[in-house]
Amino acid sequence: MPHSPYPTAPGPGSALRRRAALGVLAAVSLVAAALPDAGPLGVGDRLYPHLGNPGYDVRAYDIALAYSGRNDRPLDAVTKITARATARLDRINLDFSHGTVRSVEVNGRPARHLARGEDLIVTPRGTVRAGTPLRIVVRHTSDPRPGKTGQGREGGWLRTKDGLAMANQVDAAHRVFPGNDHPSDKALYTFRVTAPKGLTVVANGLRLARYPSAVRGLPDDGHAPAARGGRDVGQRPAPAAATTWVYRSAHPMATEVAQVSIGRSAVVRRGGPHGLPVRDVVPAADRKRLEPWLAETPGQLAWMEGKVGRYPFETYGVLLAQAETGFELETQTLSLFEERLFTTKQYPRWYIEAVMVHELAHQWFGNSVTPRTWSDVWLNEAHATWYEELYAHEHSKVSMDQRTRRAYSVSDRMRAEGGPPGSPKAPAPGNKTGIFRPVMYDGSALVLYALRQKIGPAAFDRLERTWVTRHRDGVAGTADFTALASRVSGQDLTAFFRSWLYDAKTPPMPGHPDWKAHYRTPQPPAKAPAAKPGKQRPAGRTRS
Numbered sequence: 001m002p003h004s005p006y007p008t009a010p011g012p013g014s015a016l017r018r019r020a021a022l023g024v025l026a027a028v029s030l031v032a033a034a035l036p037d038a039g040p041l042g043v044g045d046r047l048y049p050h051l052g053n054p055g056y057d058v059r060a061y062d063i064a065l066a067y068s069g070r071n072d073r074p075l076d077a078v079t080k081i082t083a084r085a086t087a088r089l090d091r092i093n094l095d096f097s098h099g100t101v102r103s104v105e106v107n108g109r110p111a112r113h114l115a116r117g118e119d120l121i122v123t124p125r126g127t128v129r130a131g132t133p134l135r136i137v138v139r140h141t142s143d144p145r146p147g148k149t150g151q152g153r154e155g156g157w158l159r160t161k162d163g164l165a166m167a168n169q170v171d172a173a174h175r176v177f178p179g180n181d182h183p184s185d186k187a188l189y190t191f192r193v194t195a196p197k198g199l200t201v202v203a204n205g206l207r208l209a210r211y212p213s214a215v216r217g218l219p220d221d222g223h224a225p226a227a228r229g230g231r232d233v234g235q236r237p238a239p240a241a242a243t244t245w246v247y248r249s250a251h252p253m254a255t256e257v258a259q260v261s262i263g264r265s266a267v268v269r270r271g272g273p274h275g276l277p278v279r280d281v282v283p284a285a286d287r288k289r290l291e292p293w294l295a296e297t298p299g300q301l302a303w304m305e306g307k308v309g310r311y312p313f314e315t316y317g318v319l320l321a322q323a324e325t326g327f328e329l330e331t332q333t334l335s336l337f338e339e340r341l342f343t344t345k346q347y348p349r350w351y352i353e354a355v356m357v358h359e360l361a362h363q364w365f366g367n368s369v370t371p372r373t374w375s376d377v378w379l380n381e382a383h384a385t386w387y388e389e390l391y392a393h394e395h396s397k398v399s400m401d402q403r404t405r406r407a408y409s410v411s412d413r414m415r416a417e418g419g420p421p422g423s424p425k426a427p428a429p430g431n432k433t434g435i436f437r438p439v440m441y442d443g444s445a446l447v448l449y450a451l452r453q454k455i456g457p458a459a460f461d462r463l464e465r466t467w468v469t470r471h472r473d474g475v476a477g478t479a480d481f482t483a484l485a486s487r488v489s490g491q492d493l494t495a496f497f498r499s500w501l502y503d504a505k506t507p508p509m510p511g512h513p514d515w516k517a518h519y520r521t522p523q524p525p526a527k528a529p530a531a532k533p534g535k536q537r538p539a540g541r542t543r544s
Helices: 014-021 284-294 297-308 349-364 378-396 400-409 411-418 438-455 457-470 478-489 494-502
Strands: 056-066 075-085 092-095 101-106 109-116 119-123 133-142 156-159 164-167 188-196 200-203 206-212 242-248 260-263 265-271 277-283 318-321 335-338 369-371 474-476
Touching (some): 164 335, 200 265, 277 297, 284 318, 349 378, 378 400, 478 494
Parallel strands (some): 277 318, 369 474
Antiparallel strands (some): 056 075, 101 109, 109 119, 164 260
């Protein structure tokens, strides 16, 4: 998840498909009279029960955004969703909660819609049969402003000093665009963003086009209201001197790691391993002083490839935002960082480099191989923390064994506060990102350390490479990892993983009988992190 310095078959099972087949709830009086009351649904995630929606599989998003130059005003938007029904649907639920919906079409025909909680509930003209292709078009606004109270809004659009960026983890993508906001439903993305001339737009994947805007409003791709000869009520046209930028992902992506950056940015390009294009996005005025940090990325990519194999995507880079977040985030192909992490001289160099590797490691663990449910997120954070600490050990002589032993000494307390790694406690009401407690980072990395002690370095390295190769571009969960570990090692690890992932107390560390999991010296209260309550870092930082 965000590192402050901080994400196969879809997860929903047959029971959830049957729920959808009974009638995925929806709107409007004449049709609704024969149906259950419309309401929010969910794919049954233990930690976020209303997140995601059953009954369909999204294949692709095409998202058009028009930015006026003011990050305190809603953006005009059109979201096209290409999907396939996996069950009989009378209604289609989408996750969307922070914008105004003007109209919805399903397979070219207008559809009724209403909002319930954080769901947009759509009633198509007729029942959708299982296996039917779906093309859903939602014309809406995307609002970067906090709610009226300013409370309870976590993530989505991040307002920066010079524009916007996205920070969608855990469940905030639906504050930006409508969709199926759960990591089990990955899809391809195209972003078409119109912004005033002089601003730079960068998004996940590679840029396909950049051209002067043809209309005042949304890009003229045939689905914008202006392209039909008029404007919807309330549409705010983009300035006449505007540019449209088009980006497309070459690999499927979870909603929580989508990224669009709009600002007065410089895009710094260089080559990575085997010709991989590396592009960093930084405030234009600070390009020169940030260059020493940007130059580290190709070497870090080569180091990670030496550990786990080829980088899984078409490009990589870092996005340095002028905003105070308290976290960093592994958005796919373009990791988000606070610029001040690199400019305040508040942190030692080894620490900043390790944080960069943490987010880079997530490109393999969390982005390419995505957790099936949010209870599986320890797989993301354990691996990102593992390679973060290994990098510091190899490059800065920061002993990994000593750091691991310190974490082990407080591991019982971490489990008491956050639950065991494989079954984290649910977030507190009003704090949806609250699963990112210390146990998700150091506590989960302990599982990998113990596993390596148990099966040996050679088997552990084979497991790591096999895991990211077998599940590349897919969705996988804890059961997949534990089964693969047993096969690769030739050992039955059922009891090992049961205790390390689910016990309330930390098991003995293999090879270290002198290590104690309960540190009895009284501890000062943990400093509240600036944003997401993940692993405690210098100055209270967390990371995904």
